[in-house]
Amino acid sequence: MRKFFKKMLTAAITAGCLIMPVSSQVEAAVERTPVTVTNARWYPLYHIAPYAGWANDPNGFCVYKGEYHFFYQHYPYDTKWGPMHWGHVKSKDLVHWEHLPVALEPNSIYDASGNGGGCFSGSALEKDGKLYLMYTGHVDLPVLTPEGVDRIESQNIAISDDGITFEKYAGNPVLYAPSNLGNIHGGDFRDPKMWKHGDTYYVVIGSKNKAGDRAQMLLFESKDMLDWKFKNIMAYSQGNEGTMWECPNFAEIDGQEAIIMSPIGMKPEGKKYLNFFQAGYMIGKLNYDTGVFTHGKFDTLDYGFDFYAPQITQTPDGRCILIGWLDMWDPPTGNIFSEYTDGWSCMMTVPRELHIKNGKIISVPVPELESLRIAEKSYRNLNISKKTKLDGVRGETGELLATIDTSLANGFSIELRSGGSEKTVLSYDKSSGLLKLNRDKAGGNVTGEREVKISGNKINLQIFLDRSSIEIFVNGGEAVMSTRVYPKTTSQDIIFIPNGGTVNLENITFYTLGEGIPQPVIK
Ligand code: FRU
Numbered sequence: 388m389r390k391f392f393k394k395m396l397t398a399a400i401t402a403g404c405l406i407m408p409v410s411s412q413v414e415a416a417v418e419r420t421p422v423t424v425t426n427a428r429w430y431p432l433y434h435i436a437p438y439a440g441w442a443n444d445p446n447g448f449c450v451y452k453g454e455y456h457f458f459y460q461h462y463p464y465d466t467k468w469g470p471m472h473w474g475h476v477k478s479k480d481l482v483h484w485e486h487l488p489v490a491l492e493p494n495s496i497y498d499a500s501g502n503g504g505g506c507f508s509g510s511a512l513e514k515d516g517k518l519y520l521m522y523t524g525h526v527d528l529p530v531l532t533p534e535g536v537d538r539i540e541s542q543n544i545a546i547s548d549d550g551i552t553f554e555k556y557a558g559n560p561v562l563y564a565p566s567n568l569g570n571i572h573g574g575d576f577r578d579p580k581m582w583k584h585g586d587t588y589y590v591v592i593g594s595k596n597k598a599g600d601r602a603q604m605l606l607f608e609s610k611d612m613l614d615w616k617f618k619n620i621m622a623y624s625q626g627n628e629g630t631m632w633e634c635p636n637f638a639e640i641d642g643q644e645a646i647i648m649s650p651i652g653m654k655p656e657g658k659k660y661l662n663f664f665q666a667g668y669m670i671g672k673l674n675y676d677t678g679v680f681t682h683g684k685f686d687t688l689d690y691g692f693d694f695y696a697p698q699i700t701q702t703p704d705g706r707c708i709l710i711g712w713l714d715m716w717d718p719p720t721g722n723i724f725s726e727y728t729d730g731w732s733c734m735m736t737v738p739r740e741l742h743i744k745n746g747k748i749i750s751v752p753v754p755e756l757e758s759l760r761i762a763e764k765s766y767r768n769l770n771i772s773k774k775t776k777l778d779g780v781r782g783e784t785g786e787l788l789a790t791i792d793t794s795l796a797n798g799f800s801i802e803l804r805s806g807g808s809e810k811t812v813l814s815y816d817k818s819s820g821l822l823k824l825n826r827d828k829a830g831g832n833v834t835g836e837r838e839v840k841i842s843g844n845k846i847n848l849q850i851f852l853d854r855s856s857i858e859i860f861v862n863g864g865e866a867v868m869s870t871r872v873y874p875k876t877t878s879q880d881i882i883f884i885p886n887g888g889t890v891n892l893e894n895i896t897f898y899t900l901g902e903g904i905p906q907p908v909i910k
Pocket of ligand 1 (some may be wrong): 471578633830
């Protein structure tokens, strides 16, 4: 297999249309000019975003020498997806982040191929005081293999002594698709997520079957993180659970286990799964002897518009924390995001702590985020029977806590980032139990409506607003809805609207939040 890989790469180079010599690629990279942020109107105040340029999937989320490190798929030279690099930030508290130099560049034979390749997604783990990254090197092939495969996706290691500068391992690639060991596709084989159990290292990798109609997660094991052995197909999709699982994770949550994945190819079920791709989980148990994960059904992790490729890290104090990409692939529009003319594209969610309750994963914002609160305005027990704005409850950024009792009404709406004709509307209808998020008037190039069924008279909301994003946590994490929005900076009102009676605003608290990510300097 290794020989086949080398042969394919050599054939590609000989064909003359694939790979430049490594040295000239490095020179080419130096000649290009990284983009800079030219307008900060939608740039987040406290969410992770690239210092400039493009960002997609979270990568390498880990704790190293007592600090959180977080990497992301990054293209520094444009605000569109391009040959993938790894951007890098770190933080002592999951809240205040510092930008670090780009950690990985696509400049090796196994990760560079013109416009289609790069250092694709992966993960990080500490070993003997060093930080190991494992990432997918993606190389497009100029011709299809006899199996009909158009790419080589191999797994590669980069190692750092200081958590800042990474050196690619001389023995790369360390893993390639074991298509001779079962019904495994030879091309799609990416996004390794490592963890340690006992004295053994494990990695799950996203894949599919040869026919391309079944997603699967492959499990490998190693004693040193360099020499890996295939263990088994750890889990695979059934029914409408997707045809390829990108960005898989294995998670330990409250003493239980779950796999988290980002399926391609799921079809809408009523008003569920309307996004182009999905992100969700299955709770179960891994048998480390057989390498098989027995599990329940797929469920989604976020009911909004923009949430993909989440990655978890396990913290020393036993928590499981997740950050997702707060955007969504949209090939029909060319994956162009409204901020793309401002010198940057895409951002991450706030860190979310995962728990398991009644057989479901719930996500809540990490409590560390409370350290961003710098001013507070609170109201208690207000009965409203018409549209109401509350003094001091407004902003283009901020955190809103709301406990709303609809015992004497049919429901309510809250207009967020409202001003002129702009608004993003969250509405609850008690009789159907549906909570809906509508962004038809949210600005930029976004539209549409998403919904989730909840129930009860009293609804609890925790809402994070950040210039071009809204994340809504419902009833202590029972449901989450995330979306990008692109209103004018002046559209800052929050309006409470009762529906069919009097609504009791039992608690409304609005926090002004401070800075969590360095703000771009506009020249
Ligand atoms: C998911 C994904 C990954 C891949 C990366 C490339 O969003 O397609 O599977 O590694 O993006 O940027």
